[in-house]
Amino acid sequence: MRKKAIIHISDLHVMLPTFRNLEPKKEIKSWFNTNNNDLDVERYLDKFIEIIKSTYDEDYDFSILVTGDITDEAQDEEFSKATEIINRLKSELNVNNDNLLIVPGDHDVNWRDCENAFESDDRQKKSYLYKEKYNRFSNFYKEIYETDFDYEKVILKEIIIENIVFIGMNSNYKIDFCGGNGFIKKKQLIEELSQIKEKYNGYSKIAVFHHNITPFYQNNTNGQWDKDNRIEVLEVLKSFQFKVVMFGNEHTTGSKEEDQFYYVGAGSLGMKLLTDKDAPPSFKVYNVFEDNSHYSLEQNLFHLINSNKNNSTSFGKWGIQNLIQLDEINEIILIQKPKIEATETNIIGDKEISIEAENSKQNIPKKENYPYQNYLDNKYHHKIFSRVKELKIFHSGHFHWSDNSKAHNWIEVAKLLNDKEDVLLCKKAILDIVEKSEIEFDFIIGLGIEGNILATRTAIVKNKPYSFLPYSYRYEDHADYEQRLSIKNNGFEKILIITDVVHDGNTIRNLINDKEPLFFDKSKVKEIHVISLFYSGKDEYELGLINMTQEKKEKEKDKNNLKHQHQPIEERIQFYFVSKMIVETCPYGSDFRETCMIVKHKLDCVHEFYDANK
């Protein structure tokens, strides 16, 4: 059976050897330039093809991903050279258009064409809306694919390799002659993905675009992507069961996994290593791998190494890098297969083997009548999300709720609960979940000040006993009387907890296990339903996922995440939410005061929601 290898190259930056005034550039920053007399260009390409062929034998079928910035200034000569390069790769590596995926980068947008169109149209519309910016890329695209480039679409092309579909997207919506950040129109993305959803049902999906939606080099949380749009796009992708995003733009390679979602950057194939701030040219190759436990892409990173030896080329040699040493991941797991267990039933004389899936053993409560399997179907989500954007209450920075609970974002829910109409909207949103999910409960608890405000309407309308408590990590900031429920559990079996944000469910479990163990005793309370206005975690949402199950504990232990090992198993909780906004958690552990530069050297403001001195 033939093996598959996906070659990921990016940021070739094929450039002119001269400036616009035809003065020669002192230094041509890319190994790819349009000077036909520069023999290094061909040699560079030769060596690239050579390393591929020597590493991957004839049993391999190749596919190629080109994630943008193919040219440096989107000039015709640059595209012409790029066409030659791509055609040569296709020919040498036996790749046809069905296995070639090209997406444009911001450097493939012609800034002068964009500006000219904007000015000649008397600036009638937004500068980034002029299709002229893509004219030259369009010509290149047609030359390669013999099909038109549709500048109005988000999804440009899909390529299929076994059970994986790579979906190429255009992230240049807001690029104009002044540059800009990656941006994809959310509504359009949803529409286009919905159209192909059925077609790719069962496939592992990988989104491919140019702009880095997470940084590996830049010191921010948004990469080179519009801050708000980034969250929207990631949410949409996850809701359509994408597992991976692959991109270029940053000339530093990188890869990471966060809660089973992968971010992979290929670095730059073309840009030279000129200063100590530059990264060496690089590219990646992914091999499809499958065994009994999982289906994945094995990642291989190639760097250009210049040994300075007198018998080597001016650019050095390609070599495979040790990913672990470079803090990258070896493997992108697309499908984790369920473990199967064989059980024997004893029959005298014969043995019978029966197999049952492990999942059926778990006691995670499943709610049949949960209407918002996809929260994007919830009209309250859309309205509240837009209010969050209008009020600018999704903050980036450093936020600490405890030594073990830290994040780089904060949703300022208290500000959303200022305007009386917003307050009512949010209260109605909570009640809507209760009613549409037909949640039955005997008692309601409002958690925190915001949870208390949100819960009043539900408590009144449903006419159920109600109390309120502080967040479990803020007990010490509250007077004694505030820490009490002021009512005993004399028969409440089903409890509804309403709060503003749930991230990993820890605050809820602390409430149940540490703060009110008597009230929530398992002999009394059978079901716990938690409704939050926002879910800020990254887990692909499944009902009951953020319960503390034995499986979750073991998974976390395997990842060396010991944060929750002390927690008892808790499987009574059913989580619901109105809206989802992912909050990036801080990667530092409880030793952050020593390991996090920002905290240690006070490099930036750290907002503490607790008294760290206590």
Added chain:
Amino acid sequence: MVISAIFNKTTESVYINLHAEQSFTGSFLIFNDDIENNIIEGVYQSLLKEDTVKRINDFFDSEKKTKLLVLDFNYIDDIQLNKPDLFVSLKEKTELLTFININKEIIDKVGVSFFNSPSNITNGNIYEQFFLTEKECNEIQILGTDELFENVFLQKLIECKETQDSGKKKHHSSSVYLPVFLDLKKMMINERPFFIYVVYMLAMKMRIKWEIDDLDEQENNKPILFCQNLNSSYIASILSSFLKLDLLSMDHIGPINKVYSNLKNRIQEGLNYIVISDLVCLGTEVKICKNVINYSGGKYIGNASIVRVETLHPEDDYSNYEYIFKITKENNSEIGYVIETALMQ
């Protein structure tokens, strides 16, 4: 649920405040799934609607038949009723149904004007008492609703009383000792419908005190309800619905304030703020809130609380406040509220 039902055991009577019930319906019970329409009626509605009367009817289905049911129409100017027999149905749930503070037009609309008890008392266009009977009812004593409410509140407040052990006596925000603690949270949790009525009463008092009806939303005159702990946020959340006012919650003037000083002030310059409290003892927390508001450019215009302890003689007290119940020298013998200092111990 009926929030304003006050039972008087002595006279075997029940009193219901219809404006409170209509405000409750209009603020909480109207079903509205339109996400763009987030406007409610609050306490500003003076039209009694059918679903409110129906709710009261349903309430009495599960209650024992009383001798006297009094419906107070104060603040109700008109009635919208497709089924006038709802009042007939109510009449059957009590031995005697009585309306108080009802205008003659409503009597006609309800269709009960033919009842002509000689004990009815009119005052211009208003019936101060209207008995739905032809008989004389001189032996029936209609109690003053304010006094009735105050007596019931006092009883429920006493039920919230806790004698503190010596370790807990220190007040959580003022430098004094409180041997007796009034846990209003207990009332909020265990007397839910009644407490909502208490908040309604506070809303009506605030409406008058700060002339909220006359304030123009467009000119940003309407006050914002400021709360800073769990109890006050519960009260403020309900008040916000009743009074249709914006909220501002600050989660304890404690460590979290560090965030607000860095992330733009949430207190808006020039806007009016009313601090909401459950119980005001020495006013320490109110003062802190007042200072935070004023220092941030807002305007503190007063404090609204459920209970207020009278620590100054009225002539010496210049604070601008409103309350539901004041603990005074006169009523404190039943409550036994004490503020101690080390000098006294």
